[in-house]
């Protein structure tokens with residue numbers, strides 16, 4: 398149970414900033430509360446005040462702009478399964494949402510909370526990273542509203558650590574729209590239901606006009622180090638190459654030694670990376686109707 402002395406629920410961004418400006422004490426931001434409730438902090442480890450941002454309309458809006466989609470920090474995970482705007486424009490988030498907790502949690506858990514919680518295996522982070530998503534954050538400083546853009550790839554600094562400044566709040570996350578890409582999300586955990594990931598990964602793949610060569614490949618993994626990461630070296634090895642099962646098998650076998658930085662179950666995690674690479678690439682290609690077959694012999 399949360400043990401705050403004061404619970405404040407601003408109705409607008411303006412009200413939130415007025416509160417921030419007037420408050421001398423530190424406070425915790427709550428959106429869905431699914432991580433904060435689960436943390437079961439002991440008495441004395443709470444700040445005095447919780448600020449619940451779930452009622453702020455500006456933090457819940459989903460807007461399509463020219464070639465990008467801006468998702469309010471309060472976007473709930475279930476929305477990725479139900480809202481056409483999101484299903485069409487960020488389909489990889491739907492792939493990840495399918496494996497996220499159960500509907501009861503998905504109805505309240507948010508992307509802002511998933512990012513700010515900074516778990517190495519937050520399920521929405523690898524897809525956002527693969528899309529080069531950018532966090533739009535706001536804070537009040539010297540009476541002015543200061544806005545800052547932080548690429549998701551620079552946001553997580555370690556387990557539970559982010560680059561948010563004191564008093565800074567995630568307002569929205571902006572993703573470019575990737576047309577013509579196939580995508581996949583893979584996740585494995587310690588149990589079958591309501592499973593928190595041990596390793597998760599997101600894939601976005603585009604073929605050239607002939608459907609024979611990789612034009613673009615984006616791969617992000619969580620659970621192999623203190624923060625989720627892009628596998629740029631592997632992406633670059635695939636780009637421009639002829640699509641074949643042989644190549645994908647070769648890439649999946651080639652795993653740089655330092656790819657898994659997590660100390661626990663290192664060998665297991667390496668096997669997962671190999672298998673996810675194989676399955677994630679093949680599934681992404683299948684989504685754009687490309688079956689990777691053996692390279693035809695000359």
Ligand SMILES: Cc1cc2nc3c(=O)[nH]c(=O)nc-3n(C[C@H](O)[C@H](O)[C@H](O)COP(=O)(O)OP(=O)(O)OC[C@H]3O[C@@H](n4cnc5c(N)ncnc54)[C@H](O)[C@@H]3O)c2cc1C
Pocket residue numbers: 425426427428429430431432433434435450470471496497498499502505506507508509510511512513514518519520521565566567568591592593594
């Ligand atoms: C039963 C159960 C199953 C779960 N399953 C999964 C799963 O499958 N995959 C997964 O990734 N996670 C899972 N989680 C973890 C959790 O649901 C997610 O991390 C969720 O996205 C957190 O969102 P929230 O809105 O509930 O965050 P909250 O609990 O409200 O906040 C989490 C942290 O983020 C901060 N915060 C929240 N919003 C903002 C904001 N806009 N700006 C700045 N800071 C902010 C809070 O201060 C807090 O530190 C599970 C949790 C439970 C209890």
